[in-house]
Amino acid sequence: MDLTHSAEQLELGAVARSLFTRECPTSLVRRLREPGSDGLAPTLWQALASAGIFGIPFEEKYGGAGAGQYELGLVFEQAGRALCPTIVYSTMVFGLGVARLGGDQLKSRYLPDLVEGRLRASHATWNPSNAADLRPRLSALRVADGWLLSGRLLFVQNAQAVDVLMVTARTSVHREPQRTYGFLIQPGGAGWLARALMTIAHDQQSEVVLSDYFVADDAVLTGPDGTGLAEGDLAWLANSAIALQCMEMVGGTAAVIEQTVAYTKVREQFGRPIGSFQAVQHLVADMRIALDAARLTATQAAWWTGRGEIANRAVAIAKMKCNEAYKWATLNCHQLQGGMGYVLDTDLHLWSSRAKLTELQGGTTDTAALWLERESGLI
Amino acid sequence: MNFELDAAQSVWRDEVRAFLRENVTPELLAEVGEHRTTLLGGEVAAFRKKIGAKGWFGLNWPAEFGGMGLGPIYQHILMDEFEYWGVQGPDLTVTSVAPMIMRHGTQQNREQFLPPIARGEVRYAVGYSEPNAGTDLASLKTRAELDGEEWVINGSKIWNSQAHVATHEWLCVRTDPEAPKHRGISVIIVPIDTPGVEVRPLITWADYRTNETFFTDVRVPRTNLIGQLNEGWQYITGALSLERGALTNAGDFRRHVDELKELVRLPLEDGTRPVDNAEVRRAIAQLDADVEAAVLMGLEAASLLEIGEMPTITVTVAKVFTSELRQRIADVGTRIFGLAGALSTADPAAPAAGRYEKLYRNAPLMRFGAGTNEVLRDVIAQRGYTMPRLGR
Numbered sequence: 001m002d003l004t005h006s007a008e009q010l011e012l013g014a015v016a017r018s019l020f021t022r023e024c025p026t027s028l029v030r031r032l033r034e035p036g037s038d039g040l041a042p043t044l045w046q047a048l049a050s051a052g053i054f055g056i057p058f059e060e061k062y063g064g065a066g067a068g069q070y071e072l073g074l075v076f077e078q079a080g081r082a083l084c085p086t087i088v089y090s091t092m093v094f095g096l097g098v099a100r101l102g103g104d105q106l107k108s109r110y111l112p113d114l115v116e117g118r119l120r121a122s123h124a125t126w127n128p129s130n131a132a133d134l135r136p137r138l139s140a141l142r143v144a145d146g147w148l149l150s151g152r153l154l155f156v157q158n159a160q161a162v163d164v165l166m167v168t169a170r171t172s173v174h175r176e177p178q179r180t181y182g183f184l185i186q187p188g189g190a191g192w193l194a195r196a197l198m199t200i201a202h203d204q205q206s207e208v209v210l211s212d213y214f215v216a217d218d219a220v221l222t223g224p225d226g227t228g229l230a231e232g233d234l235a236w237l238a239n240s241a242i243a244l245q246c247m248e249m250v251g252g253t254a255a256v257i258e259q260t261v262a263y264t265k266v267r268e269q270f271g272r273p274i275g276s277f278q279a280v281q282h283l284v285a286d287m288r289i290a291l292d293a294a295r296l297t298a299t300q301a302a303w304w305t306g307r308g309e310i311a312n313r314a315v316a317i318a319k320m321k322c323n324e325a326y327k328w329a330t331l332n333c334h335q336l337q338g339g340m341g342y343v344l345d346t347d348l349h350l351w352s353s354r355a356k357l358t359e360l361q362g363g364t365t366d367t368a369a370l371w372l373e374r375e376s377g378l379i
Numbered sequence: 380m381n382f383e384l385d386a387a388q389s390v391w392r393d394e395v396r397a398f399l400r401e402n403v404t405p406e407l408l409a410e411v412g413e414h415r416t417t418l419l420g421g422e423v424a425a426f427r428k429k430i431g432a433k434g435w436f437g438l439n440w441p442a443e444f445g446g447m448g449l450g451p452i453y454q455h456i457l458m459d460e461f462e463y464w465g466v467q468g469p470d471l472t473v474t475s476v477a478p479m480i481m482r483h484g485t486q487q488n489r490e491q492f493l494p495p496i497a498r499g500e501v502r503y504a505v506g507y508s509e510p511n512a513g514t515d516l517a518s519l520k521t522r523a524e525l526d527g528e529e530w531v532i533n534g535s536k537i538w539n540s541q542a543h544v545a546t547h548e549w550l551c552v553r554t555d556p557e558a559p560k561h562r563g564i565s566v567i568i569v570p571i572d573t574p575g576v577e578v579r580p581l582i583t584w585a586d587y588r589t590n591e592t593f594f595t596d597v598r599v600p601r602t603n604l605i606g607q608l609n610e611g612w613q614y615i616t617g618a619l620s621l622e623r624g625a626l627t628n629a630g631d632f633r634r635h636v637d638e639l640k641e642l643v644r645l646p647l648e649d650g651t652r653p654v655d656n657a658e659v660r661r662a663i664a665q666l667d668a669d670v671e672a673a674v675l676m677g678l679e680a681a682s683l684l685e686i687g688e689m690p691t692i693t694v695t696v697a698k699v700f701t702s703e704l705r706q707r708i709a710d711v712g713t714r715i716f717g718l719a720g721a722l723s724t725a726d727p728a729a730p731a732a733g734r735y736e737k738l739y740r741n742a743p744l745m746r747f748g749a750g751t752n753e754v755l756r757d758v759i760a761q762r763g764y765t766m767p768r769l770g771r
Contacts, residue, residue, distance in 0.1 A: 127649060129717025154648055155718050198726035200713075200736050207728075269515035278769075279753035331706060334584075334743035338513060338751065339538050342583050342744060349584035349740075356713060356739060357721045364714045366658040 003296070009074060012067075015051065016075045020082035023047045026347045029083045032204075033350075038161045039204035040120070041085050048088065049117025057092075057306075058099055062111035069096065069240065073247040073302030080251030083350055086203050087120055089248065090157040093241045094121035097166050100233055101182055101221045110164065110184070120158070123166040123241075124208070125182065128155035131238040131362040132312075132371050134231060136180055138169035138210060146216040147171070149183060149191075152209050155361075159187055159206035160194050166221075168229065179228030182221030185213065201357035232310060239315040240305040242362045246298035246315075249322040249358050253291050253329045256351045257284065260333040263341070280336060287329045294318075294325035316371035323365045326355040384456075391453055395460045402429055403464045411466060412724075426466065431499030436473045444481060444489065445497045451684035455677060462630030470541075472496055472503040476549050479566075483606035483614045491602070492568060504545035504571070506536040506592060507615065513538075514751050516551075517560045517612065521594060523552035523567055525601065530567055532575075532597040538748070542578045542590040545571055550594075555609050564611040568603045569594070585741040629673040629701060635708050635738070636667050642731055643715060653715045662711045666704075673701045692763045699752045699759070702745035709739035 005013070023044040032039055048054060057072045058064025072092060079088060095114045098107055113119040127133035138151035149169050159165060164184050171179045187194065191213030197205045223229045261284055264275030274280055301318035304311035330352035334341055341348040363371070373379045384392060403426075410422040430436060439454045440446020454474070461468030477496050480488055495501045512519040521534025532552060542548065548569040555563030569576065575597035581589045606614060640663060643653035653659040676697035683690035712735025713720040724733030746752050760766045 129647075129649070129719070133649070197728070198723045199721045200723055200739070201721065268511075269513060269518075271515075274514075277753065279756065283753075327710070331743060335746050335752070338747040339508070339589075342747075343589075344582045344584065352584065352740075352743075360714060360718045360721050364717070366656070366714070367717075369658075 005074075009071065012071055013074045013078060016053070016078035017081065019047055019051055019053075020078050020084060024079075024082040024084050026083070026350060029085075029350055032085050033202035037204075039085055039087055039158055040161055041087070044085070045088075045117055045120075054092070054095070054117055055115035058095060058111050058115055062099075062107055063115040064111065069306035070303050071306075073244055073299070073306065076244045076247040076302075077251040080248030081255040083252070083354055084248075087122075087158045087161060089241075089244065090122035090162070091120050093237070093244070094123045094164070094166050096240055097123055097125065097182070097237050098184075100237060101223075101229060105218070106184065106221070119164065120162045121164045121166070122156060122158045122162045123237075124153045124156045124159075125166060125168045125234055126238040126362075128361060129363065130367050131242050132235070132367075132374075134168075134180075134234045134238065136168040136170045138167055138183075140169035140171045140181060140183070140215075141212075142171070142173045143214070146214055147181075147183065147220065148212040148214055149185070149210045150212055152207065154207050155197065155205045156194075156208050158204045159208050160196065161204060162187060168234065171228075179223075180231075180234070181223070182229055183215045184219040184221070185215055190214070199357055201353040203354075203357060235312070236305065236308065236310050238362075239301075239310055239312065242315050242319055243298065243301035243305045243311070245358060245362060246294070246318040246322040247302050249326040249355070250291070250295045250298045252351050252354060252358075253287075253294060253322075253326045256329050256333045256348065257287050257291060259348070260284075260336050260341070263337050267340070274336070283332050283336060287325075287332055290321070290325035290328060294321045297321045312371060312375045316368045316375060319363055319368035320365050320372070323359040323368070327359050330355040388452060388456060391449075392456050392460065395457050398429075398433065399460060399464045399466070402426060403466055408465060423467075427499050430468065431497075434497075436469050436499050437477075437497040438469065439474070440477065440481065440493075440497070444477075444493050451681040452678075455681035459630035459633075459674075459677070463634045465631065465634065470502070471505055472501065476503045476505070479614050479617060480605060482617070483610070485606060487602055488605055501546045502541065502544060503547045503549045503568075504539055504542040504590075504592070506539055506542075506548045506550040506569075508538045509535060510537050514754055516615075517564070519551055519553060519564065521550070521552050522556070523554050523565065526598075528601045529598045530601060530603065532567065532569065532594045532599070535591060535593045537581070537591045539578070539590040539592040540587075542571065542592050543580065543588065547571060548576070548592070551611060551615055554611075558609065561612045563609055564615075565608055566605040566611040566614055567599060568605065569597060569599050573597050573599060583744065585737065585744065587741065587744070629670055629677055632670040632673060632701070632704065632708060635712065635735075636663065636670050638731065638734075639663055639666070639712060639715075647717060648719065649717075656715075659715045662715065666708055666711055669700075669704050669707070673697065673704055676700065692759060695750075695755050695758050695763075698749065699755050702742075702752060705738070705745055706742040709735055709742045713739050 028041055028044065031037065032041060052065055053075055055064040056067045056075065057069040060066045091114065095111060098110050110119060137153055138149050140147040140149050165187055167183050167185060168180050169183060171181055191211045193209040194206045197207055199205055221229060264280055265273050267274050297318040301311060301314040304314050333348055334352065337348055340346060407422045407426055434447050435457065437446030438449045438457060442448045458468055473496060477493060480492055507516055509519050509521060521536065523530045523532045548571055550567050550569050552565055552567055553563050554565040575595045577593040579591045581591055583589060643659055646652050676693060680690040680693045680697060683693060716730040719730055722729035722733060723736050726733065729736065761768050
């Protein structure tokens with residue numbers, strides 16, 4: 001037991017932090033929010049590829065660093081500080097999915113490109129409002145050499161900008177039991193219809209409707225013995241994504257608190273910095289307490305899922321703590337920055353919008369509490 | 380003590396409701412939704428004219444000033460109904476500026492400035508805060524100097540809401556830079572179209588437009604000074620109290636809770652209904668109870684005003700409570716529909732047309748605006764319980 005980071009882990013965090021500070025300024029974040037933006041950030045993307053960030057969790061035989069998924073969490077924490085575009089997260093979660101669910105052939109097809117920064121990807125393998133709900137939203141009909149997918153997916157991140165998307169569907173084959181298969185599909189083409197969703201965070205999310213969308217057999221994840229993906233593997237992927245998102249939320253929470261504290265030290269009213277008032281300090285202290293709870297529970301969840309565990313309990317707790325810490329930190333930072341932090345010309349609202357979105361994404365605090373209640377045998 | 384409206388008050392409420400039912404059209408609401416960022420079109424102007432024709436802009440004014448002479452309870456009932464319907468009724472011009480002119484203005488001030496307000500012809504923006512004088516308002520630096528028969532004004536105001544649609548500025552200025560900071564302040568009325576006034580937009584997170592207004596060698600007649608020279612601080616603190624009083628209505632809160640009760644019965648994307656979830660029911664019940672308390676706070680403040688007391692502590696308590704309640708309503712309204720709660724007004728699939736997403740972005744303003752809740756908590760403790768002051 002040791003809740004401190006190794007020198008290598010600290011070094012990775014510092015490298016990631018300086019990379020995002022340099023390559024992901026709020027001017028970029030603002031540009032990506034503009035209507036019509038594709039959500040791509042080529043310069044940042046290239047910098048991440050050059051720094052080897054995309055290869056961190058993957059095996060060396062696919063070009064990765066084999067450094068571990070927890071280390072990816074440390075990068076996500078720094079990404080969250082800088083409001084890194086979501087295409088980085090969605091690509092990495094896709095990669096984790098392929099690594100866990102795919103055979104050697106699919107891993108060889110996708111992972112080396114992903115590691116090199118040549119592949120952008122996303123995923124839709126759980127209910128975006130409840131990550132514990134793994135029921136596929138698509139149906140798959142058997143045809144010659146492949147499958148026809150139909151159904152509607154909501155809140156697919158970067159669906160219209162990526163090269164490949166991992167989805168799940170329930171198979172329908174005469175005289176066979178229904179199975180859950182994974183499908184790696186290319187956005188666009190016959191049977192694909194996507195509509196951009198307008199969210200509070202102006203991020204790149206879409207509603208995707210598939211109608212008899214053809215997928216060839218060589219892009220199907222059929223599970224270890226061909227009888228479908230194991231629910232445990234899908235649960236692990238969803239939980240890994242939530243744990244990593246929690247790391248992102250921790251970074252965002254820390255960032256807004258630090259910015260706001262800096263503001264209260266220079267903003268003077270009544271002849272003294274407002275940061276010298278006890279009411280202000282207590283609000284800051286409360287945000288710090290919530291941040292520590294969020295940080296510890298998120299790192300725990302990222303660590304256990306990084307070791308391959310499903311970790312329902314740790315993930316539920318992390319989501320509960322991170323949702324509230326991030327949301328209330330942004331709202332209380334608005335309180336401390338007043339009008340100055342409320343206009344669009346200043347940056348705080350960029351985090352506030354992201355905090356609300358990530359709170360709802362994957363599961364609200366009430367939803368995560370249900371996961372915990374179920375895990376604890378209360379229901 | 381009586382928790383029931385009397386017969387006359389009920390008639391009044393029914394009259395206001397009937398008026399709103401008839402005149403609040405989808406077209407008007409659409410323009411109200413837009414008017415934060417764009418200039419007013421015809422709907423709001425026409426609606427204001429109808430309110431003016433009813434005489435409601437002067438509903439709380441004494442008959443000698445052309446008002447209806449109705450008491451605070453009647454005013455409260457009207458404001459509450461307007462908020463429930465989501466439209467602006469009598470604004471700060473009538474509820475805050477006009478009473479100050481009546482109470483502190485010279486006879487000439489009253490004759491010159493009140494009649495156009497009663498007719499709904501003019502709209503005031505209230506120019507208090509400056510970049511370095513927010514919560515510490517008495518540090519304001521915008522300067523007015525007398526030159527013959529004219530005031531010459533230089534400086535700037537920030538968070539100057541409505542300035543882009545107002546005809547006049549109720550402007551707080553420093554007229555004696557040598558005096559202690561609370562003593563050298565006066566109020567001067569400045570027509571917005573006076574040369575040297577420049578209104579620049581500031582857009583907030585809620586898409587709400589406020590302004591920064593600059594005054595460069597702006598000249599207005601000497602007689603535009605309200606009341607006595609250097610007595611402005613007591614006028615504006617009175618106006619702020621009334622402003623807070625006007626904020627304690629909870630008509631829009633009641634509307635939100637009523638609406639949420641209906642919305643949670645509709646099925647979500649996955650076929651479930653929020654109302655079948657115990658947490659959702661509890662969250663709404665909690666809001667319902669809090670809104671009830673907020674309504675009572677507003678009614679108590681109105682009742683105290685009715686018997687001639689300035690309800691400083693009551694409206695301060697209500698301001699802190701309602702501003703934090705607004706944040707909770709918005710939070711619940713955005714989290715009980717799953718990720719769909721993140722959809723904005725721009726998305727046709729947004730629950731409640733994105734009203735809660737918008738309210739979520741709107742809510743922070745009321746916590747720090749019109750007196751930050753931190754300072755108001757000091758006021759509650761120090762003036763409500765005569766606790767010792769530290770610092771400030």
